[in-house]
Amino acid sequence: MRELTEAGMRQVEEIARQQGVSREAALVLLHALADGGGAMAQFSHPELGGMGQWSRGGMIMIGDMFNNGLKARVDALCVALAGLLHGPGPVFAPAMPGRALDGQAGGGAWWPAELGSPAASGAQNSMAYAYFPAARRLAVRQDGQVRIFDTDDHRISGVSQQQGGGQVLAFTGDRGEVRLEALREVGGEAPSPVAAAVPESGGEAPESGVASLPTPGGSPIELIRQLAELHRQGVLTEAEFQAKKTELLGRL
Template structure:
């Protein structure tokens, strides 16, 4: 396990005191937000369940109608993100094996590691900020898009007869139909 810096220990204590969460949960959430570069997180803890968070307003938790839990998770992640945004180093060193991952990689390997990824039912997405690419999988079909000047900070998935996915960037909302599809 990686060692928290003094800044990381102080943040962990504040989170535990303010939100009444266990030390193990706190460490897991800090790792998840750090793995998402302070803008997103995927987490799975005994105490908070599993879910995703993206800065800008998207929070999904396994207990989907528990608004108090969504608010708690969003607040915790925002506080961790804020500390990172202020330049605080939270861990001495974050090992690649300690990163939170969503499972088997399904996107083209030449895209590298995504800044964020998520899935629900038969739909999945992976955002690659440095490559300016977005990969979307519906069933077994994978499409890759050029994100251009968009810096994707949020995602929304709608299930039902017409599964759709929309994204939020600094330029507003967009769908994959707004992006140019490219070869992987």
């Protein structure tokens, strides 16, 4: 974890005091925002409502989904910390000098240098991702291994990481939600036809055993309740339930 400058730590502590959270909670958000280029963050902390996501422009989701007061506090905290990252003074202390990996950008970047700067990036636990729309590439690092995927003509608007039976990476775009395994790995084999986008409407489940989801038409909250019942019955996996819930919460 990167160290803060003395001035940066004082500013973080002041922002935490103003927003009524602990310094530790503010630091969790600061590092998540730094991973997301100051424009987005994926975080997990009990003071922040558990697992959550934030992106510039007003998108905010937290585990305590009906606590609107906490949502507003987390949003204000993210805005203040993002402003700190983009401020005139350095927040993080200079990294110790070292040699970048061959074929990768320096400055702490872990993806191949030829991809340039990502439009979005983030990290959680042992998994990190970076999205490059101009190159139509998605870079994923897990357990020290970097893999590059072709996003084809998908227009990615959000990325989510879900826990449960192993981490699952999915993204949302103009065609709904697509799982990482549905993308072709550059230099690897084509994705399995079964690894398709999560259906937006009802219908028979594919032979792979992926369950069909409730048909849209009700409110997002009602659809989440239906999904929760399918999850309770074992029809949906934890990853499938959490991914679809995240998408529906984005409609609120």
